[in-house]
Amino acid sequence: KSAEIVPAVACTTKQMRQAILDRLHKSLATEESKANNKAWWNATCYAVNELLFEKLTDTQKSHSGHDTRAVNYLSLEFLMGRLLSNNLHNLELFNVAQDALKGLGKDLYEICEEEPDMALGNGGLGRLAACFIDSLATLGYPAIGYGIHYENGLFAQSFQDGRQIERPDTWREYGNPWEICRPESIQHVPLYGYVETVIDENGISHKVWHAGQKLKGVPWDVPIVGYGAKTVNILRLWESRADEAFDWDVFNAGGYVDAQVEKSKAETISKVLYPNDSTDEGKELRLIQQYFFCACSVKDILRRFRRAGNKWPILAEKVAIQLNDTHPTIAIPELMRILVDEERLDWNFAWSLCEKIFSYTNHTLLPEALEKWSVALFEKVLPRHLEIIYEINRRFLETVEQKWPGDNDIKAKLSIVEEGSQRMVRMANLCVVTSHKVNGVAAVHSELVKTDLFPEFDQLYPTKLINVTNGITPRRWLKACNPALAALYDETVGKDWVVNLDKLKDALPKATDTVFQKRFMEIKRDNKVELVNIIKDLTGIEVSADAIFDIQIKRLHEYKRQQLNLIHILTLYRRLLDNPDYDMVPRVFLFGAKAAPGYHMAKQIIYALNKVAEKVNSDKRIKGKLKVVFLPNYRVSLAEKMFPAADISEQISTAGLEASGTGNMKFALNGALTVGTMDGANIEMAEEIGAEHMFIFGLSVAEVKELKTAGYNPYDYYYNNPELKAVLDWLDTDFFTPGQPGALSDIKRSLLEYGDEYLCLADYESYCKAHDAIDTTYRNKALWAEKAIRNSAAMGKFNSDRSIEDYVENVWHLKKYPLA
Ligand code: 26Q
DSSP states (O other), X not given: OOSOOOOSSOOOHHHHHHHHHHIIIIISOOOTTTOOHHHHHHHHHHHHHHHXXXXXXXXXXXXXXXXXXXXXXXXXXXXXXXXXXXXXXXTTOHHHHHHHHHHTTOOHHHHHTTSOOEEESOSHHHHHHHHHHHHHHHHTOOEEEEEEOOSXXXXXXXXXXXXXXXXXXXXXXXXXXXXEEOGXXXXXXXXXXXXXXXXXXXXXXXEEEEOSEEEEEEEEEEEEEOTTSSOEEEEEEEEEEEOTTTTHHHHHTTOHHHHHHHXXXXXXXXXXXXOOSSSOOOOHHHHHHHHHHHHHHHHHHHHHHHHTTOOGGGHHHHEEEXXXXXXXXXXXXXHHHIIIIISOOOHHHHHHHHHHHEEEEOOOXXXXXXXXXXXXXXXXXXXXXXXXXXXXXHHHHHHHHHHSTTOHHHHHXXXXXXXXXXXXXXXXXXXHHHOSEEEESSHHHHHHIIIIISHHHHHHSTTTEEEOOOOBOHIIIIIITOHHHHHHHHHHHOGGGGTOGGGGGGGGGGGGOHHHHHHHHHHHHHHHHHHHHHHHHHHOOOOOTTSEEEEEESOOOGGGTHHHHHHHHHHHXXXXXXXXXXXXXXXXXXXXXXXXXTOHHHHHHHHHHHHHHHHHHTOGGGTTSEEEEEOSSOOHHHHHHHGGGOSEEEEOOOTTTOSOOSHHHHHHHTTOEEEEOSOHHHHHHHHHHOGGGSEEOSOOHHHHHHHHHHOOOHHHHHHHOHHHHHHHHHTTSSSSSTTOTTTTHHHHHHHTTTOOTTOHXXXXXXXXXXXXXXXXXXXXXXXXXXXXXXXXXTGGGGBHHHHHHHHIIIIIOOOOOOOO
């Protein structure tokens, strides 16, 4: 511990202060007296860039010098959040910058607040991609993230009379210091048109796709600094523009105005992130987004491969492509098209390369989330890709025939093309057929992928389906977001935990040490006080830091069961109204969640929570024992303030439906106790922590299946539990929506008449009991502190560095090339 920490990048406080001032003067053309916090933020980012760009070019030189094998992580979403604090931590310059700014009369934390979130993702899948590229760089692996440079990320949320309002997210309206435009690497992308069969000079026929339109892809690079700065990789995001070279006719003959119209059409492709995170929409623009960024990325990958002077037989030795869910599946037929049609490689050879190059991560079992595209749409937008998919499928169905001769049911089930009134392309089937590895994201999920989602594929390819349990980066989700707890761990187990999270286990013996408990819980309390102030600022609601902070933050979806949380809150409220002396530890229920704009029931649940909050928070009769707060515009930067302040983490999905969850890990790492079902990564967390230190409730995956098979009837529970009946009936009154009886009835209907698909009523009683246990346990301060410490110190497994090492070992087979 006494060993001198050698900073990743040599920079003294004085040099940093000068660099910030220089940028203020020479890049922003302003001066100290006129600069606002935004200007100081910009200047600090530029100063950081000066240090970071050097490492970036060094990394790129090293990677091309060694002609490295790299993974290309293709994802429609990268939910990066803010970068300044993260980059400073990873360069080990946070304290230097803090001191430098202090010398200039500025507070780094305040300056960091100026940065808009880079919200280029919906939720878990997008944030996972962001954690993974952090870990890849930290571990020194050559990797590129490829995605879309959305002009508008996930919508900004506000509430009007309790209802969600969406406004566009304009994260880079006035520029973004972190991105570098690379016009020298522009790509051109064809669309629409028709396919011609051409006979070449040797009498061999091949296909030529004559595009009806062309787009231009402009790459923007965001440097990704690994912790310790031994590697700076890039995230390359494609922006769509009109391809003037292609549309020259329109631009000249068609006239100036028409040309501008064409131009803005092309620019719509990267305009906006689709705000759905669980239902497939099947929109043409979304398919074009997918193809646009896959085509740009594949071409970019091949350009780098050729530039290194390499030849096709070693393509799969240099290139790994990871598909983050099925969203980038179109990269598969695109690579086949380039190899077969343009490079004129033999189909079998091209296919053998693709099988080695691609691998696919599945993030969901929900049938409504499995992507399918109509054959008709494909034919119009990507006619040649449809032919290629047909050929892949024709060959695949031959292998099915060999395995199950004459079994047409299996063929219909596994076929990449679904027959029916509307023929559809099943993207997941194409991914599984092509990829050498397919992974689920937590043990139970991967098991269900094998047994329920793709059982025949598992028989056909017995080593293909594997598990890689998700993880989170401890740099953002502990070191940066909870500096006080990070410092306590530095002191207790040494600073190494930042890259070796298993080290936290060394603090386990201290779980029962009263001095350590006190320090741990003082930090928790300070974080709660900070959140109290934020709550006051954002909502005007006053809450007490002495209450239990019980938090559910995640996308709003019926399977995640915010409505179960709601009916439990109503249960407590009723108990308090029935008996004003009802003995409970004061509780603050906090929510953060965005609903997909077209998801009616999700929006109703937000409305209900807001209406219940209004009533509860202003009800003097309950003496402040219960508060409900729905914080607007939940996003990464808000999450960073909520995880450190949580006592209770709500992870209450119907068993079998939450693939993994990653918020569960962030909460526990920051010392919250989980109330949760045996679902997703909760199960593995219980293995690490000890289930007795969590509040596990509800049906297991097997019990859910049994109940559904036996025939589930929510009325059984409704009529047998008077508390449950009372709170559901309450929703039909106008108690929460004065003058508007029935305004919340939708929720009751979904839980009774519509069959309660997600089994809220079946788990209600068990959930209430878990909450009673929370109340009892919290009264024992020492016991609570012990459990909080045990939760945090047991999170080693859920370091995203471990997830990445799993991918490297079982899927990507990369080598490390850290800078000296
Ligand atoms: C699909 C088609 C059209 C438009 C949008 C979409 C779409 C977009 C995003 C579908 C799904 C998503 C995101 C899914 C997601 O975030 N899944 C979560 O992934 C996490 C990381 O693996 C898991 O921890 C969560 O359990 C899982 O829900």
